Amino acid sequence: MTKWNSGIVLENKRIRSTDIYIMKVRLKGDVDPSYPGQFVNIRCSKGTDPLLRRPISILRFDPAENIFEIVYEVRGKGTQYLSLLKQGEDLDVLGPLGNRFCLKEEYERIAVVGGGIGIFPLIHLLESLPEKVFADVFFGFRDSDRILWEILPKKDNIKLYISTDDKSFGYGGFITDLFKENTSDKKYDAVYTCGPKPMMKIVAEACMAKDIECFVSLEERMACGIGACLGCACRVQTENDKIGYGHVCKDGPVFNARKVVL
Template identity: 40%
Template sequence: MIRQQHMTVVSQKEIAHRIFELTVEGDLVNDMAAPGQFVHVRVADSYEPLLRRPISVASYDKEKRQFTMIYRAEGRGTNLLAEKKPGDGLDVLGPLGNGFPVEEAAKKAYLIGGGIGVPPLYELSKALNERGIETVHILGFESKDAVFYEAEFKSLGDTHIATVDGSHGTQGFVTHILNELPKDFDAYFSCGPTAMLEAVQWAYPEKKGFLSYEQRMGCGIGACFACVCRTTKSETDYIKVCSDGPVFQAGVVIS
């Protein structure tokens, strides 16, 4: 069920360079059904900026009626969102999209994230742990200053960090770590830049994989066609990342 609700900001803090953790409260949380879903947020009370911003759900707690978003403040909209304080209201539309199919993992899963694609993997890892699935996290960032939630992921399973400049963890990209890890898992889940998703698919062509795409969106509900991508299922067919995804099985989306 999708609903629009005026939610209340519980807390907000900067957890890495330009990376903010925002927790809000409201009944909308009760409708969240799967890790990997997202919300569409109106960042200001006025109509400027006009469009909402799509933000992934990093975690949710139905008992507390709260959920947490992690986002990068890099444009006018998200910089306005970063000014929100506890007690402020926030207009939220959601939950939106189809999340990760946790039932597809049998014993062990690799969770592979890059940059702002890391947040939805946190709730996913918690859900897999609850099902008794071993999780291994391979997370990539630009630099040490951009790393977040390392301790949180480590509490859920083996965690590997890559940074482009080598200031923390392994120097390079997540693929440099993947090349050194055993292939003793039955499914992988990944979210991040398109180039990273493509590299992950090439690394594990024989494995069952599910990818969450970061696409520019207008409406978030499949009406505006701003986030369409070609699909391998037909040369003429297109899919909408916001409503058909954002999670797709590996090999479905033509980047």
């Protein structure tokens, strides 16, 4: 078993009229499995510009077929390069990187709060959820076009709450308000969140006030993705309550909300 280093694009398609794409890649060789929360760092050029790889969350991994999937939004040169890759082309990919969501065996009820393109690592978590665990899922989107029905989990043990910023579908407003309105009387074993930092901060503070374990999945500008360049620093609480820096690529991307400064 080895780390991932190259694959072949099996599918790369745009989701309706959005600028969001879903890509399916078959890895070469006998590779390590990936777990919910982990990411890949993908080369997005055949030359030197863009220079750095792009870190992208893993949506799914099929160990029998060695196939992983990612979802990405075209935002700049790197993701544009990705969107132009065709079936059969090679992909230079490092993975699986980072730690994973901690889901303890004794957990029975969890909540998941995601915003925009932060929902993808959470979907990986939800799809691998044991049947006995119930999940209340809160996903916020900009508008109804961006609700990715194609990949939202549909399982009996998952209850989905959706908000849109422009009030075009579901709850109109912030996903954090929808989360608070529907969870004030509930006791979760853990809450998992990924998305814009202000959203994660509200979720984390609400959880800590009720003494609920909360796990946040962070994003930061990154170069190597493997803990060497020390570029993707995030503020963490050290043992003696001093401020230190952890690194999203290696110590994360998933952090216990109590240990990280949002």
